[in-house]
Amino acid sequence: MAAAAGVSITTVSDALNGKGRLPDATRRHVREVADRLGYRPSAAARTLRTGKSGLIGLTVTTYGDEPFTFTEFAYFAEMARAATSAALARGYALVILPATSRHDVWSNVALDGTVVIDPSDQDPVVSELVRQGLPVVSDGRPAGSLPVTAWVDNDHEAAVLGILDHLAAAGARRIGLLTGTTTDTYTHLSTTAYLHWCERVGQDPVYEAYPAHDPCAGAVAADRLLARPDRPDAVYGLFDPNGTDLLAAARRYGLRVPDDLLLVCCSESTVYAGTEPPVTTLSLKPRRIGTAVVQLLIDAIEGVDSDHPVEQVIPTELIVRTSSQRRPPRTTVSPPRSPKGS
Amino acid sequence: MAAAAGVSITTVSDALNGKGRLPDATRRHVREVADRLGYRPSAAARTLRTGKSGLIGLTVTTYGDEPFTFTEFAYFAEMARAATSAALARGYALVILPATSRHDVWSNVALDGTVVIDPSDQDPVVSELVRQGLPVVSDGRPAGSLPVTAWVDNDHEAAVLGILDHLAAAGARRIGLLTGTTTDTYTHLSTTAYLHWCERVGQDPVYEAYPAHDPCAGAVAADRLLARPDRPDAVYGLFDPNGTDLLAAARRYGLRVPDDLLLVCCSESTVYAGTEPPVTTLSLKPRRIGTAVVQLLIDAIEGVDSDHPVEQVIPTELIVRTSSQRRPPRTTVSPPRSPKGS
Known part of the structure; x- marks a missing residue:
């Protein structure tokens, strides 16, 4: 695309995204070439550029491969509801994933980070996500040396x-x-x-x-x-x-x-x-927990210097x-x- | 990858996926070459091959660009809870998306289909999804000529x-x-x-x-x-x-x-x-509606000859x-x- 327009990649990017200080003629020229070529920066490319997809995950891993429709339980349903509200309010989509599936769901979505509910002490999902460099916030303090970005729990x-x-x-x-x-x-x-x-x-x-x-x-x-x-x-x-x-x-x-x-x-x-x-x-106040985990996760994704501690304890009643x-x-x-x- | 191993693309695919009738030596050779090259079939390629990502969407579009954390309302929360359960029970992940977002969330996830709650009569989200050839099931019968795969509603x-x-x-x-x-x-x-x-x-x-x-x-x-x-x-x-x-x-x-x-x-x-x-x-019995829309959507995705009618009316109380x-x-x-x- 840059070659076809005879300009640099940065100029293409600036012209198509309305950024930078480009002469109007250059901007117009790049757009015309882009239209002619049917060029549209791919979502993947945009995600690579901004590093953000706007999608965050939520899963329950402690039961591993067992089929477990966790939203049947009031705790998980209320927690997921609050997490969804918190995500939508900050412009993110929430992806509720089974821990395992016959579909390769985890590979088919570019998550910015994931909330994991009740990870077990050697949780393979958490380990893999952290290995990929993605922020992980757990509902439940991590056992042993399980590495998470932040956690929210009760005492x-x-x-x-x-x-x-x-x-x-x-x-x-x-x-x-x-x-x-x-x-x-x-x-x-x-x-x-x-x-x-x-x-x-x-x-x-x-x-x-x-x-x-x-x-x-x-x-x-x-x-x-x-x-x-x-x-x-x-x-x-x-x-x-x-x-x-x-x-x-x-x-x-x-x-x-x-x-x-x-x-x-x-x-x-x-x-x-x-x-x-x-x-x-x-x-256990699952609504407060669902809101807190998503706030901590999005803060980590956006690199916000958070006022929230990375370990948050929610009172029980x-x-x-x-x-x-x-x-x-x-x-x-x-x-x-x-x-x-x- | 096929060129490096000196075999056909089909042989690479069969060898890495454990399919077909290949001599063990060929299978081993392909795997060694793949390891040497660090080759891993991409998620996108796998999705193209199977045609399925295992991800289904859920959104409320009627309020368009207005910020609207719809799970604050009991109807949407109960409907989304039932939809999540139905999706997880069939091995799918549920992606709850804002109708619009500063992130390009819709492009960053390969949805197999989408549930749209309360589409308006000229709904641009529904039109775009249908244009992409994706099944769309609406909660709420579609107004006018809005094309959906199936709908569930009350009378x-x-x-x-x-x-x-x-x-x-x-x-x-x-x-x-x-x-x-x-x-x-x-x-x-x-x-x-x-x-x-x-x-x-x-x-x-x-x-x-x-x-x-x-x-x-x-x-x-x-x-x-x-x-x-x-x-x-x-x-x-x-x-x-x-x-x-x-x-x-x-x-x-x-x-x-x-x-x-x-x-x-x-x-x-x-x-x-x-x-x-x-x-x-x-x-309006949102739990029955949430379950029904997801069943209809997954039936459409999997091409199941469904016993369910594509128009389902749920009684109110x-x-x-x-x-x-x-x-x-x-x-x-x-x-x-x-x-x-x-």
Whole structure:
């Protein structure tokens, strides 16, 4: 193109992009030659020049090759929704990718960077993206030496300790845990926090671990936990469906919640406000996380000197409902009623 | 590469892809030459060969160049969530794109096809995609001659007529409408259904139209509608925030809902179960729509002889709450109480 117009490559670029200080005649000449040749700078060339495609990725890698439509879970759906809003608001498209696919999706899109949810400790997707020089922001602090540009997470240890203390204060003597079998930091840190707490208070750990992306496995694990001879009198479940699964298992064993069994689970679902009884939930604030990861990623892509730290910890919220509150003995003085009734 | 190895292009392709009936020695030779040259078939070349990238697009075009983070609205968020699940379940990545962007996002990704939400009647994005030979499935039946591969929609005329009849049966004498200024079929069909209904029952139309992506414009339009000398005694609002905006405007004018003003709005938000009073809403079933559009799109991409019709109409649901039910006069016999209380 430059040869055909008899000018330099820079002149072609400036003329077609309306940049630089070129005589009008030169600019016109280059445009005419470009029209004659049907020349259009390719998207790939433009991406190479600016180094930006305007596309950022989002994926969940911790379950590897397992089929996992993660948006079925409230946490991921809310997180992805906030991430999409944040991306669109800054003029980026968000590409939600399966970790693996029969299509070569990762090669077919020029991502400027990627958000990875819950990477496992040897995550091959993260390693490959970093090898390609792309910014990676993880939802979940990276385990081991996994190299990421930035991460956003909750303080899972503090959250679990808070829940265990809450259950103990409600009268629990033996607290059980429903946890996962994967190596992402959410599962890992929550489980070790539980084990440390047990050691500190002198309770034998009572837990069941299952592959968290399989909803049937969760129902089975909940049942198994309540069938044990050392049955817990309180349970914390790490995953969204644990509350309903534990309620169903409790009914099968004739256990009343909260009288015989106290329950808390980590969930973003509003379902638990309406279960019988309503279940206490821990919210990880996925909307704040989804917004934060995308802001950090785009800041890294654009090389903005960010005010945000590259490690961001988002507070959790324990929403206390009936399932984790032992009814007070009858002799207890009633708490004051709120103006709107009990 | 073929020249360097002294074989045909087909032999290179077969050798590197483990296909065809090649002698092991030939296969090994080609691979050694490929390694020596650092040859890797490009993603673009592979996409050309298979004709598939495994990436499908999703965008909202009706607001054109206006910045519009559409996932802020419950309808779009739920629709996008279902679309993401359906795409991931079939091994595709979903690319959520802004209609326009300072980045050339559309050129930087090899989409196999695109879902377009609410295309306007002369939609340039749809026209360009169809020109490129890509399947386009629209959420919303296409207006005019807009060429799409398939569409999914509700029967908006029937839904609006049902709501107007519901309000008239509750005692409304003059029903107003809050509508939009865009030319997508949702806005267009809903508005014409209202105008036809008014003509049929002999009521003067009372409506305000505003740009629906601007939340402040909605609050202003709600206020204007209730400030009119021919103030309606019932309003149907086409967009998600209309219910809360109309409740706020009613309070400013001292109007009690439902006694002085009956309200219905189209919304997927659970907020309206908890407003004072709870507001009757029309649900368009965005999850069913999001799933259907992606199934139709992937069927078209894969050339599957589909059982699905290429025009799919999803039923709507009117969720009747206090805001559209006139309290019965005091002399009326009380309805039976449910076992769980009123």
